[in-house]
Amino acid sequence: MSIIQTKDVKKWFGDFQALKGISMDVAEGEVLVVCGPSGSGKSTFIRCINRLEQHQEGQIIVDGIELTNDLKNIEAIRSEVGMVFQSFNLFPHLTVMQNITLAQIWVRKKNRAESEEKAMELLERVGIPEQAQKFPGQLSGGQQQRVAIARALAMEPKIMLFDEPTSALDPEMIKEVLDVMKELAKSGMTMIVVTHEMGFAKEVADRVMLFDEGMLVEENTPEEFFNNPKSDRTKLFLSQIL
Amino acid sequence: MVDLIKKNVKSLQESLFSSIGSSVLTIATTYLVINFFRGMLGFALTSDKDWLAVLNNMQLYMVQAYPEEDFIRVWLSVGLTFVLAGLSIGIWRSEERVKSSQVFNSFFKGGLGVLFFTIIAPTNASFMGNDGSVITEEVFSMDSRLGILIPVVVFCVIFFSIRFINVKFTVNSSDMVFFYLFIPVALLWFVKLPTIQLDQNNERIIPDPIMPIASSTKIPWTVIFVSFLVSYFIGMYLKNIKSIKSIMSLSWFLLPLLIFSWIFKKPQIDMSLVLGSDLPIFGVFLLWGFLVITFVNNSIFKKYYSTYLGVTFLLTLAGVFSGLPMLAKTCLLLITLFSVVVPAVSTSSQGKRSLLIVWAVALVTLTFLLRGGASDTGIVVPGSSIFGGFSLTWLLAIFGTYVSFPLGVLLALGRNSKLPIIRIVCTGIIELTRSVPYITWLFFASVTLAVFLPAGVEFNLIVRVLMVTAFFSGAYFAENIRGGLQSIPKGQYEAADAIGMSPFQKISLIIMPQALRAVIPTLVSSAITAFKDSSLVTIIGLFDFLTIGKTVIGNQSIPVNFVGHDRENLIFVAIVYWIFTFTLSRRSMKVEKKLGLGER
Numbered sequence: 001m002s003i004i005q006t007k008d009v010k011k012w013f014g015d016f017q018a019l020k021g022i023s024m025d026v027a028e029g030e031v032l033v034v035c036g037p038s039g040s041g042k043s044t045f046i047r048c049i050n051r052l053e054q055h056q057e058g059q060i061i062v063d064g065i066e067l068t069n070d071l072k073n074i075e076a077i078r079s080e081v082g083m084v085f086q087s088f089n090l091f092p093h094l095t096v097m098q099n100i101t102l103a104q105i106w107v108r109k110k111n112r113a114e115s116e117e118k119a120m121e122l123l124e125r126v127g128i129p130e131q132a133q134k135f136p137g138q139l140s141g142g143q144q145q146r147v148a149i150a151r152a153l154a155m156e157p158k159i160m161l162f163d164e165p166t167s168a169l170d171p172e173m174i175k176e177v178l179d180v181m182k183e184l185a186k187s188g189m190t191m192i193v194v195t196h197e198m199g200f201a202k203e204v205a206d207r208v209m210l211f212d213e214g215m216l217v218e219e220n221t222p223e224e225f226f227n228n229p230k231s232d233r234t235k236l237f238l239s240q241i242l
Numbered sequence: 243m244v245d246l247i248k249k250n251v252k253s254l255q256e257s258l259f260s261s262i263g264s265s266v267l268t269i270a271t272t273y274l275v276i277n278f279f280r281g282m283l284g285f286a287l288t289s290d291k292d293w294l295a296v297l298n299n300m301q302l303y304m305v306q307a308y309p310e311e312d313f314i315r316v317w318l319s320v321g322l323t324f325v326l327a328g329l330s331i332g333i334w335r336s337e338e339r340v341k342s343s344q345v346f347n348s349f350f351k352g353g354l355g356v357l358f359f360t361i362i363a364p365t366n367a368s369f370m371g372n373d374g375s376v377i378t379e380e381v382f383s384m385d386s387r388l389g390i391l392i393p394v395v396v397f398c399v400i401f402f403s404i405r406f407i408n409v410k411f412t413v414n415s416s417d418m419v420f421f422y423l424f425i426p427v428a429l430l431w432f433v434k435l436p437t438i439q440l441d442q443n444n445e446r447i448i449p450d451p452i453m454p455i456a457s458s459t460k461i462p463w464t465v466i467f468v469s470f471l472v473s474y475f476i477g478m479y480l481k482n483i484k485s486i487k488s489i490m491s492l493s494w495f496l497l498p499l500l501i502f503s504w505i506f507k508k509p510q511i512d513m514s515l516v517l518g519s520d521l522p523i524f525g526v527f528l529l530w531g532f533l534v535i536t537f538v539n540n541s542i543f544k545k546y547y548s549t550y551l552g553v554t555f556l557l558t559l560a561g562v563f564s565g566l567p568m569l570a571k572t573c574l575l576l577i578t579l580f581s582v583v584v585p586a587v588s589t590s591s592q593g594k595r596s597l598l599i600v601w602a603v604a605l606v607t608l609t610f611l612l613r614g615g616a617s618d619t620g621i622v623v624p625g626s627s628i629f630g631g632f633s634l635t636w637l638l639a640i641f642g643t644y645v646s647f648p649l650g651v652l653l654a655l656g657r658n659s660k661l662p663i664i665r666i667v668c669t670g671i672i673e674l675t676r677s678v679p680y681i682t683w684l685f686f687a688s689v690t691l692a693v694f695l696p697a698g699v700e701f702n703l704i705v706r707v708l709m710v711t712a713f714f715s716g717a718y719f720a721e722n723i724r725g726g727l728q729s730i731p732k733g734q735y736e737a738a739d740a741i742g743m744s745p746f747q748k749i750s751l752i753i754m755p756q757a758l759r760a761v762i763p764t765l766v767s768s769a770i771t772a773f774k775d776s777s778l779v780t781i782i783g784l785f786d787f788l789t790i791g792k793t794v795i796g797n798q799s800i801p802v803n804f805v806g807h808d809r810e811n812l813i814f815v816a817i818v819y820w821i822f823t824f825t826l827s828r829r830s831m832k833v834e835k836k837l838g839l840g841e842r
Contacts, residue, residue, distance in 0.1 A: 050739075050740060051739075052736050052739060052740065075742055075744065078739065078740060078741070078742040079741075079742035081740075082740070082741075083736075083737075083740035085733060085736065085737065085740075087733055089731075089733035089734060089736060089737035090737070091734065091737070091738075091752055091756075092756065093755050093756050093759065093837075102741075102751065103741035103742060103743065106743065106747050106751065107741065107742045107743060107744075107747070151741065152740070152741070155741055155742060
């Protein structure tokens with residue numbers, strides 16, 4: 001059964017058409033890697049899934065709820081879908097602990113002790129329990145991104161979206177974030193990952209997609225995608241980045 | 243110790259006399275500074291200045307013509323403020339320790355300051371006599387110079403050397419507040435100053451006899467100091483109670499309202515109004531709030547909730563422009579806000595119960611305060627309002643900030659809103675208020691505002707001034723806060739959205755705290771401007787602190803002739819304004835430092 005279903009999703013920014021009819025399904029527990037050149041609409045697409053961008057045509061159904069203008073639906077979907085951003089977007093005025101507990105307390109209405117326990121658990125999972133009382137500004141980029149992952153996981157989402165999570169990091173820090181993401185993938189989380197880390201795609205992805213000019217060019221298993229691509233666009237893309 | 247002196251001399255040499263140019267600059271600046279202070283001291287000490295014009299009129303300065311038999315009300319206001327302050331200091335007691343050497347050092351530096359002024363004070367000074375001739379006289383004899391110099395030098399030496407004796411105790415920095423306040427209160431009992439005395443013919447006895455100062459204020463101040471201390475200990479005891487901090491913040495918000503509507507005002511309550519109008523209104527709105535809380539989870543009610551909100555909003559709009567009593571109007575506004583907030587907070591039955599309690603307490607407080615504010619005052623001050631002098635300045639400053647700050651936040655948010663109507667209205671209010679001078683608004687308040695209000699609605703002049711002040715400084719606050727809002731990256735909004743926060747939570751927990759922190763310096767300078775601008779109310783006939791000094795005392799001839807002594811009073815007024823604004827800016831710097839902790 002598919003947890004995310006999109007049918008012919010189209011989106012315009014003014015005159016520019018960013019998405020030209022994307023249809024796809026994601027099954028529960030599947031790890032999907034989306035790649036493509038910049039400006040191909042891949043970020044826009046995953047941002048449509050939790051309504052950070054609004055699609056103008058087509059249908060997006062997440063966990064049986066269709067995304068419409070209804071605020072209730074949007075809030076329901078957002079609390080099911082966690083998101084990790086390229087630029088971390090941690091809240092700089094709150095400590096790491098507060099960053100992670102905030103949504104549990106105010107959105108999930110849990111009490112403080114319970115949510116702090118959950119936060120410590122998650123910080124241990126991402127490997128930085130000792131940083132709980134620091135402010136985001138005092139952490140390295142890799143640590144910040146891991147806090148951001150913990151913050152998203154605190155809502156106990158069914159789906160995690162990653163929007164180029166390693167693009168703003170030093171090469172040495174990329175690994176620590178990818179390790180956390182691999183561990184997450186193995187635990188059975190449904191994930192959509194926009195990334196250029198082909199190693200990650202080869203290792204953990206169930207499916208790989210290539211976006212170009214707002215269209216879904218290729219959708220394939222990783223082995224087929226890297227060894228035996230169907231379209232010429234994919235071959236060109238792979239030849240440039242590998 | 244010798245090493246220390248050597249080190250200090252060397253650093254002085256490096257910073258002041260490193261080159262010929264800097265040596266010249268140092269010497270020239272020192273000469274200018276010394277001459278400036280010599281001139282000031284000479285001006286202050288000549289015999290044509292009568293500083294008793296200031297000292298003798300403290301009562302006028304503080305409360306203007308407030309009747310003496312009701313002074314207990316003034317003391318009660320001051321006392322309540324200090325009790326709240328004591329509680330707050332106890333509750334927010336910092337764990338910061340101050341080293342004894344730091345304390346001694348500050349005494350030493352204070353002593354050095356006095357020493358400096360004693361040494362440079364001129365022996366002779368001249369002033370313009372009544373006939374235009376220049377009169378030179380001795381203002382500071384060698385005897386009195388030595389009389390001050392010797393104790394001060396001894397004081398400095400003691401506190402300088404005490405640092406090198408091995409006393410290494412530390413004091414809690416909150417405790418120090420009480421020590422510093424203890425000094426002036428204790429001085430009230432011992433210091434004696436020249437005081438004005440009249441003989442049988444109502445002539446001033448010259449020279450003025452030396453008497454203990456502030457004979458009428460030392461007992462109240464001592465009582466206040468003791469209750470300040472006691473409430474500090476109570477505060478430390480209450481520290482661990484849950485939600486005590488929000489209760490304290492709320493009390494701080496309600497205190498000026500209480501002082502304004504009940505304590506200072508001595509309201510004459512008409513019981514028929516209380517029973518005939520206040521109680522029914524109170525009952526209706528209590529029931530209304532109860533119904534909202536009860537049915538908020540009901541599915542049918544939920545479905546029509548936005549309709550209900552719309553109807554309530556329209557009712558409120560209609561109510562505000564109708565002839566309803568003030569209480570009903572305010573309650574209508576409150577129920578609209580309450581209805582917006584309820585679905586966001588009420589879930590469990592326990593939550594519902596506490597929400598109902600909050601609603602009931604809010605209504606009781608509102609009814610109580612509005613009844614006091616709307617009733618006739620029992621205080622009669624001939625020819626002016628019951629507030630005057632420093633109490634008026636203080637009221638305008640505190641209220642101006644209290645009302646205009648939230649208003650500014652709302653206007654800033656409204657101006658950034660996506661809804662065109664809200665945006666246009668907020669932009670309109672901001673641009674309209676900012677583009678007209680404050681003085682024009684004051685005339686508007688005193689002369690024309692009544693025309694714009696519904697028939698039968700009349701406000702006291704001070705309330706009208708507060709209304710325009712709130713909008714005027716609110717507009718400035720709004721623009722400052724909007725600057726802060728623009729400095730928040732889009733990613734913060736997206737991150738808050740992505741973890742499922744409601745728009746209200748997003749603004750109040752994520753965006754506003756960051757935006758306000760970014761603009762603390764400009765907010766403080768707006769608040770300081772508002773504080774100083776309050777002196778402009780003099781042009782519509784209110785007697786603020788400055789007016790008392792400049793106009794009232796400057797023209798005082800009964801019982802003692804102080805005509806022409808306004809310069810002394812202006813200097814005093816300037817010093818008082820400076821003390822308050824300087825304290826405010828120092829505090830804000832501390833807050834900034836504390837809040838800047840997480841940012842890099």
